[in-house]
Amino acid sequence: MTIGANTILVLAGCALFGAVAGATGTFVLARRRALVSDVAGHAALPGVALGFLLGEATGLGGRSPALLLTCATITALLAALCVAPLARLRRLGDDGATATMLAGSFGLGAALLSLVQSHSSGTQGGIQSLLLGSAAAMRAADVAALAVLSVGVLVALALLARGLALIAFDEEHARVAGVPVRALDLALIILLVACVVAGLQVAGVVLVVAFILTPAATARLFAGSLRTTAVRAAVLGATTAVGGVLASLVLDTIPTGSAMTLAAALVFFAALVVRRTPKIARRGA
Amino acid sequence: MNDFLAVDLPALLAIALALVACATLGNWLVLRRESLAADATAHAVLPGLVGGFLVTGTRSPWAMLAGAAIAGLAAILLARFVARATRTGSAVALGVVFTAFFALGVALLETQGARQVDLDPDCVLFGSLETLFVAPPERERSLGAWMQSWIAALPRPIWTLAAAAVIAVATSWLLTKELTVRAFDPSFAHASGAAPRWTDDVRIVATTLAIVASFEAVGSVLVIALVACPALAAAPFARSVRGQIARSLAMALPIACGAYLAAAHAPAWLGTTHALNASGTVACALAAGVPLAHLAHRVYRVFRRGARPSPALNRRPA
Numbered sequence: 001m002t003i004g005a006n007t008i009l010v011l012a013g014c015a016l017f018g019a020v021a022g023a024t025g026t027f028v029l030a031r032r033r034a035l036v037s038d039v040a041g042h043a044a045l046p047g048v049a050l051g052f053l054l055g056e057a058t059g060l061g062g063r064s065p066a067l068l069l070t071c072a073t074i075t076a077l078l079a080a081l082c083v084a085p086l087a088r089l090r091r092l093g094d095d096g097a098t099a100t101m102l103a104g105s106f107g108l109g110a111a112l113l114s115l116v117q118s119h120s121s122g123t124q125g126g127i128q129s130l131l132l133g134s135a136a137a138m139r140a141a142d143v144a145a146l147a148v149l150s151v152g153v154l155v156a157l158a159l160l161a162r163g164l165a166l167i168a169f170d171e172e173h174a175r176v177a178g179v180p181v182r183a184l185d186l187a188l189i190i191l192l193v194a195c196v197v198a199g200l201q202v203a204g205v206v207l208v209v210a211f212i213l214t215p216a217a218t219a220r221l222f223a224g225s226l227r228t229t230a231v232r233a234a235v236l237g238a239t240t241a242v243g244g245v246l247a248s249l250v251l252d253t254i255p256t257g258s259a260m261t262l263a264a265a266l267v268f269f270a271a272l273v274v275r276r277t278p279k280i281a282r283r284g285a
Numbered sequence: 286m287n288d289f290l291a292v293d294l295p296a297l298l299a300i301a302l303a304l305v306a307c308a309t310l311g312n313w314l315v316l317r318r319e320s321l322a323a324d325a326t327a328h329a330v331l332p333g334l335v336g337g338f339l340v341t342g343t344r345s346p347w348a349m350l351a352g353a354a355i356a357g358l359a360a361i362l363l364a365r366f367v368a369r370a371t372r373t374g375s376a377v378a379l380g381v382v383f384t385a386f387f388a389l390g391v392a393l394l395e396t397q398g399a400r401q402v403d404l405d406p407d408c409v410l411f412g413s414l415e416t417l418f419v420a421p422p423e424r425e426r427s428l429g430a431w432m433q434s435w436i437a438a439l440p441r442p443i444w445t446l447a448a449a450a451v452i453a454v455a456t457s458w459l460l461t462k463e464l465t466v467r468a469f470d471p472s473f474a475h476a477s478g479a480a481p482r483w484t485d486d487v488r489i490v491a492t493t494l495a496i497v498a499s500f501e502a503v504g505s506v507l508v509i510a511l512v513a514c515p516a517l518a519a520a521p522f523a524r525s526v527r528g529q530i531a532r533s534l535a536m537a538l539p540i541a542c543g544a545y546l547a548a549a550h551a552p553a554w555l556g557t558t559h560a561l562n563a564s565g566t567v568a569c570a571l572a573a574g575v576p577l578a579h580l581a582h583r584v585y586r587v588f589r590r591g592a593r594p595s596p597a598l599n600r601r602p603a
Binding site: 029032034035037038086089090092093094095096098099100101102103104105106107108109110111112113114115118131132206207209210213214217220221251253254255257258259261262265268272 | 315318319320321323324328367370371373374376377380381384385387388389391392395396410411504506507509510512513514517520521548559560561562564565566567568569570571572573575576579582
């Protein structure tokens with residue numbers, strides 16, 4: 001195993017993404033929006049396919065990353081924003097709205113992707129890699145874009161942390177106190193979608209959820225303020241991402257995205273075993 | 286016509302059977318507000334598929350199906366344990382567990398021989414409806430004999446789906462009372478002893494079987510839609526649990542068949558050579574049916590009650 005310049009680049013990119021996704025995930029979990037990340041991840045798929053078709057149609061070429069990611073952002077954002085109004089429909093509820101959006105956007109993605117695959121040009125490789133992620137193929141430009149996005153998300157989180165904590169724990173109080181609940185919710189969803197889109201190349205549409213949920217869920221096992229939990233989740237996310245990249249380097253055949261997800265899951269279950277005192281077990285039921 | 290019998294009818298049969306298997310049991314999940322368990326199970330079966338192959342070393346579909354069922358059940362039980370132990374919502378637990386299982390599956394697939402198991406993540410996600418076809422039988426003496434040989438030539442996944450559909454309907458029908466009590470009032474179910482816990486366990490096993498059997502044919506993208514969407518679309522019209530199940534099937538069957546036919550034939554009618562993925566199109570149509578059904582229900586109420594606004598509207602603060 002040799003650590004070359006490229007490996008360091010990949011490590012830096014994955015660590016950065018792990019940290020940002022962990023921090024964002026903490027606020028998402030606190031606001032009980034865990035599965036909106038799942039919807040956003042799956043809804044990025046039709047966006048990517050749409051971007052490819054648009055690129056082919058306009059002559060920009062199907063693999064223009066800017067176009068693919070822009071379209072992915074738009075569809076992911078639309079789907080994530082649709083969940084709340086759908087959930088207000090009679091008897092649909094949060095879980096029903098999430099399942100509907102998930103099925104619809106994933107189905108649309110599959111249908112559009114089949115159109116892409118029946119396109120004659122042989123330039124669809126970039127799309128396959130977005131399904132399962134291809135962290136190992138990151139280049140300097142990708143890492144730079146990821147870094148800009150990550151710093152933006154982190155700064156926004158730091159600025160909004162107070163308001164987000166307020167609406168997460170006591171929405172009524174926040175509303176009465178004049179905190180702009182809707183604007184903050186919208187901001188949280190935008191940050192979440194930014195995370196998901198940034199993570200497409202690192203983890204792919206299915207596993208990107210793990211980066212947002214697992215480190216945050218692990219950090220939540222230990223008591224602390226929302227801010228400390230977010231910091232812990234960020235550290236955990238970065239550490240498990242680096243661990244996963246190194247593991248996939250050593251074992252060679254395991255894809256990087258899966259290795260990072262498995263590392264995060266292992267840490268979660270280890271923490272769960274540590275924290276599961278008999279007291280919690282009794283009160284858990 | 287021959288094309289229809291050879292290609293379209295088996296696929297339609299597969300979709301209809303998968304719909305009966307998944308949507309019948311999906312109604313219970315929706316009533317219990319666990320619609321997302323299907324999504325998690327559909328992703329979590331991946332390591333089981335590969336594991337079944339690795340353990341038995343054969344390419345027998347039964348080994349892979351058994352592995353998938355075990356993995357799906359393990360994921361659901363693990364998620365239940367995590368939700369209980371961490372006291373976070375079941376959504377978080379499902380998310381953590383199913384991504385871990387999916388990652389494990391991808392890792393196994395990549396390391397242990399994607400070459401030997403002819404399985405690729407694409408096929409698992411998007412299904413292989415297009416490969417279900419019947420070689421049209423030779424000319425037979427009578428229509429009856431012809432139909433017999435057509436049925437005998439049906440591919441194996443369709444028989445698996447038929448078995449899953451029978452199990453699903455039988456479970457829902459025989460345990461309606463118990464499952465209803467457990468879904469609506471778990472503490473009463475527990476206290477009265479009228480609805481023992483094993484009824485829920487039977488339902489979970491049957492659901493896993495239905496999901497595993499279906500996703501082999503139609504892919505996990507459609508399984509998610511088949512489990513949740515019909516029940517969600519039927520919910521506003523339902524007066525009873527059995528009524529909801531019957532309505533969900535009656536509403537979803539024409540939508541699913543229509544969407545399949547559109548996906549299979551519309552590109553040709555429009556004169557393009559592009560192919561549309563059938564599973565994805567059907568999933569999309571079923572999902573679109575949910576808000577449309579709610580809209581239709583609003584309209585229906587207005588007509589039935591003589592233009593009186595619905596109670597839902599009355600509840601809004603003035």
